[in-house]
Amino acid sequence: MLKAIACHVRLRPPASLGSDGKINEESIQIEGNHISALNAQGDKRYHFEFEKCHNADSTQEEVFQNVLPLIEQAYKGINCTIFAYGVTGSGKTHTMQGTANSPGVIPRTVDALFQKRSQLRNSTLTLAFSYVEILKDEVYDLLASAGQSRKRDVRTGADGQNVVADLTVLPIKSRVQFSEVYEVAARSRTTASTKLNTNSSRSHAILTLYLEVESNHDPDMKVSGKICLTDLAGSENNNMTGNDRERMRESSAINTSLTTLGKVVDALNVQAQRGATSSSTFIPYRESKLTRLLQDALGGTSQSLMICCLAPGEKFARDTINTLQFGKKAKTVENRLPVTSADSRRSSLVHPHRDSEIHPRRISQIPLPQSRRLPHIPLPQAPTLNPPVLLSAQTGLGTSRPGRPLLGRPALSAIAPNATHAKALRRSTMAGNIEQAEKENVGSVSIEGQLDKKKPMVFADDQKTHSSRTEIPITQDLLEARPVVPAAEPATAVVNGTAFSTTTLTEEERQCRAKVYVGRARVAQQSGNLQQALQLYRKAWECVPDNQKIKTRITEIEMALEGIISPPKLSSTKYREEVKAKGGLKRSRAPAGSLAELTYDDDGNESPAKRGKRMAAS
Numbered sequence: 001m002l003k004a005i006a007c008h009v010r011l012r013p014p015a016s017l018g019s020d021g022k023i024n025e026e027s028i029q030i031e032g033n034h035i036s037a038l039n040a041q042g043d044k045r046y047h048f049e050f051e052k053c054h055n056a057d058s059t060q061e062e063v064f065q066n067v068l069p070l071i072e073q074a075y076k077g078i079n080c081t082i083f084a085y086g087v088t089g090s091g092k093t094h095t096m097q098g099t100a101n102s103p104g105v106i107p108r109t110v111d112a113l114f115q116k117r118s119q120l121r122n123s124t125l126t127l128a129f130s131y132v133e134i135l136k137d138e139v140y141d142l143l144a145s146a147g148q149s150r151k152r153d154v155r156t157g158a159d160g161q162n163v164v165a166d167l168t169v170l171p172i173k174s175r176v177q178f179s180e181v182y183e184v185a186a187r188s189r190t191t192a193s194t195k196l197n198t199n200s201s202r203s204h205a206i207l208t209l210y211l212e213v214e215s216n217h218d219p220d221m222k223v224s225g226k227i228c229l230t231d232l233a234g235s236e237n238n239n240m241t242g243n244d245r246e247r248m249r250e251s252s253a254i255n256t257s258l259t260t261l262g263k264v265v266d267a268l269n270v271q272a273q274r275g276a277t278s279s280s281t282f283i284p285y286r287e288s289k290l291t292r293l294l295q296d297a298l299g300g301t302s303q304s305l306m307i308c309c310l311a312p313g314e315k316f317a318r319d320t321i322n323t324l325q326f327g328k329k330a331k332t333v334e335n336r337l338p339v340t341s342a343d344s345r346r347s348s349l350v351h352p353h354r355d356s357e358i359h360p361r362r363i364s365q366i367p368l369p370q371s372r373r374l375p376h377i378p379l380p381q382a383p384t385l386n387p388p389v390l391l392s393a394q395t396g397l398g399t400s401r402p403g404r405p406l407l408g409r410p411a412l413s414a415i416a417p418n419a420t421h422a423k424a425l426r427r428s429t430m431a432g433n434i435e436q437a438e439k440e441n442v443g444s445v446s447i448e449g450q451l452d453k454k455k456p457m458v459f460a461d462d463q464k465t466h467s468s469r470t471e472i473p474i475t476q477d478l479l480e481a482r483p484v485v486p487a488a489e490p491a492t493a494v495v496n497g498t499a500f501s502t503t504t505l506t507e508e509e510r511q512c513r514a515k516v517y518v519g520r521a522r523v524a525q526q527s528g529n530l531q532q533a534l535q536l537y538r539k540a541w542e543c544v545p546d547n548q549k550i551k552t553r554i555t556e557i558e559m560a561l562e563g564i565i566s567p568p569k570l571s572s573t574k575y576r577e578e579v580k581a582k583g584g585l586k587r588s589r590a591p592a593g594s595l596a597e598l599t600y601d602d603d604g605n606e607s608p609a610k611r612g613k614r615m616a617a618s
């Protein structure tokens with residue numbers, strides 16, 4: 001039975017701490033199941049239809065009531081996956097986990113399972129759960145006992161199933177016992193404070209509930225199901241989060257795994273469009289642990305629901321549209337659900353007046369796939385958390401082979417956030433760039449050496465002409481202007497044999513110097529000389545040590561040189577030319593990740609590079 005991934009949307013209310021920035025009430029409009037969002041420039045509105053759209057007033061209970069029908073599929077032996085997707089701070093953890101006063105989907109699901117259990121007369125429902133986080137593409141067992149290593153391998157069995165090896169699966173005896181264990185485990189999930197979210201999840205978290213219903217009259221009559229509740233880490237723009245080096249590493253891993261998620265969805269769309277003969281379509285599940293563990297949810301045999309979480313601030317406009325477009329794409333992926341006996345015939349255990357009854361099947365008649373069997377776990381007598389009951393079992397968290405190719409679905413363009421990131425990583429000759437930098441040996445010493453050579457000046461706005469150069473010509477005004485060191489560290493600097501007092505520079509002069517350095521750094525970066533770009537950005541930062549964007553760019557380049565991330569991108573020359581032609585760029589409109597505010601004057605009448613030249617000359 002084919003079943004498309006369902007998609008719900010939830011808009012978060014404005015944050016009380018003002019971290020959303022400016023909010024335009026008109027930006028995101030929800031009417032019934034229709035949602036529209038304005039782009040960042042405010043000149044285009046995008047429209048979408050989803051199964052359910054929750055506005056900012058929605059309660060946790062309303063969200064859950066719309067999720068419940070899917071969860072109930074697990075009683076038929078169908079695996080269910082629910083995942084929250086969205087930019088950082090958009091309310092994913094709130095939706096999935098919630099708080100003590102406002103519980104989210106996870107605790108409500110467990111409540112619903114216990115309620116169901118109390119209604120059963122002819123059968124017994126047994127529950128267990130596992131909980132893992134994926135941090136920087138490594139899987140950690142959040143239920144592992146203290147002192148035990150938490151890192152786990154993901155293995156693919158001969159049957160194509162991906163399993164987390166040595167995963168701890170704990171039986172759930174009571175609601176209270178679950179809460180005790182779950183809350184401690186959830187607190188151990190990696191979080192950190194960023195500018196956008198004081199409690200930002202740095203990892204993807206997957207909580208899996210295993211169900212087994214056994215007939216009270218015939219132990220061979222059983223049904224097993226699995227519910228995967230996933231809280232994805234949010235995609236991030238490091239310029240907005242103010243991330244430090246470690247946060248940026250996490251952020252890079254988060255963005256990469258989300259990109260892979262987007263690529264998997266793209267590939268499934270391509271496969272669907274090609275039709276039944278497209279079994280050769282490559283689906284890049286193996287590119288990240290996240291997609292390996294979610295394989296069953298995406299093009300597999302699971303019934304899946306994605307909750308797209310949206311943040312209301314204007315600065316998230318682009319993320320909002322990306323998230324909605326990703327939801328639209330995911331919606332076109334169809335999973336192949338197994339046909340259950342409950343679909344095709346009524347079990348002999350069905351009580352005609354008791355709809356809440358579950359209908360187990362005779363195992364010999366309807367063999368369950370190995371991955372769905374609940375590991376045989378002795379239930380503990382009392383809740384034990386410290387040390388937790390460690391019941392290691394190889395348990396399939398997620399996958400089976402995707403169903404056969406899907407028919408008749410249109411392919412959609414690549415629109416996932418950072419969709420080009422991984423492509424860029426492959427394409428970029430990172431090793432080549434570093435090699436080139438090494439070959440040219442452009443360090444601070446050689447740059448200072450170049451200063452002596454008094455080469456002609458090339459400004460940021462000359463990039464188009466000079467972007468292919470790998471050599472950095474040094475400007476006359478750079479030679480003549482006074483050197484700069486950070487304002488925080490007043491000292492006497494010696495450059496080219498001349499001593500200068502840093503206190504002699506005004507704030508405006510520092511700004512201008514920084515802009516010139518940034519312009520030079522961009523040329524170096526564009527020509528692929530990251531080492532030289534790094535030196536020049538560092539010089540710029542010395543002039544304006546409070547500038548977060550330059551600091552971010554320095555860290556990005558350092559990480560790129562170490563091969564941790566792909567080289568950061570600059571806004572295209574064409575784009576900047578267009579902006580210039582329109583009379584400048586407003587700071588708030590600077591493209592994410594760009595240093596546009598440093599290369600364009602706010603009023604657009606004079607470029608900073610020219611202003612720098614003029615200031616330096618005066």
Ligand SMILES: Nc1ncnc2c1ncn2[C@@H]1O[C@H](COP(=O)(O)OP(=O)(O)OP(=O)(O)O)[C@@H](O)[C@H]1O
Pocket residue numbers: 011012013015086087088089090091092093094095197199200201202232233234235309
């Ligand atoms: N529907 C809501 N109602 C009230 N507060 C909310 C709602 N959604 C989110 N919040 C609050 O907004 C803040 C950010 O939410 P949350 O931590 O869930 O975001 P997130 O998407 O999980 O972020 P990250 O990806 O950084 O982990 C939290 O303080 C949370 O309590």
